[in-house]
Amino acid sequence: MNRTRTFVALWSWAVIGFLNLPILMIMVLSFSAGEYLSFPLPGLSLRWYQGFFGSDRWIEATFNSFEIAFAVMVGATVLGVAASFGLTRGRLPGSAMVLATLNVPIIVPGIVSAVAFYFFFSRFGLIGSKNAIILAHTALATPLVVINVATALRSFDIDLERAARSLGASRWRAFWHVTRPGIQPAILSGALFAFLLSFDELVVAVFIGGAGTTTLPMRMWNSLRDEIDPTVAAISTLLIVLSAILIFGASLVGKRAPVSAPSRTL
Secondary structure (H helix, E strand, O other): OHHHHHHHHHHHHHHHHHHHHHHHHHHHHOOEOOOOOOOOOOOEOOHHHHHHHOOHHHHHHHHHHHHHHHHHHHHHHHHHHHHHHHHHOOOOOOHHHHHHHHOHHHHOOHHHHHHHHHHHHHOOOOOOOHHHHHHHHHHHHHHHHHHHHHHHHHHOOHHHHHHHHHOOOOHHHHHHHHHHHHHHHHHHHHHHHHHHHHHHOOHHHHHHOOHHHOOHHHHHHHHHHHOOOOHHHHHHHHHHHHHHHHHHHHHHHOOOOOOOOHHHHO
């Protein structure tokens, strides 16, 4: 048994290392002192990180991505939480079919969604605006919030909320003081996934974005298409670190928060 466990552990770490090897390679290349991406490295340097932080184009694209992603996170979280309550607590006929329909944006290939968004927003003259990207990304990110929150609501003890209502709490106070703490990790996880989806999304942004709405992934794509700029490796490393920090933060709040007794909370 000990040998089997050791073999499984070694094999698991080998698979993890194999899957993460390209990421590690990009991180190593970001410290290259050469003019082009090459391995082995001709030397070590931070020049490409300095080039990123010293470039107005890159910084503007980064701020655009953060602005759009934050708006998408807020919108998708509000819509996703409301939809989750309607699907799990309401008496909507065919709620299972509605939930399956909400998952369509996750299943449909990105290029198909991008073309659909393009023809839809072109009818309203929104192509090339941030609002179009925000709305499109919100439609793509909302199902992620619904999946997380709906799952948490199904496992939440509804009797706690009923007890709060029986003690005189309004529906809103019962939600805020009793239900919300119990499903808060799911809400935060859904919001995080919505933020990351919008921040990293490229295909839809390319189709419906414009010169004034260039996001960081769009700028990276243009840089790789025109020339192989090692600055992309530095930016990729920063994005990997950012994603790791956010995911680690989500894991910290992933532990279910204890719910206080309604009689003490209200």
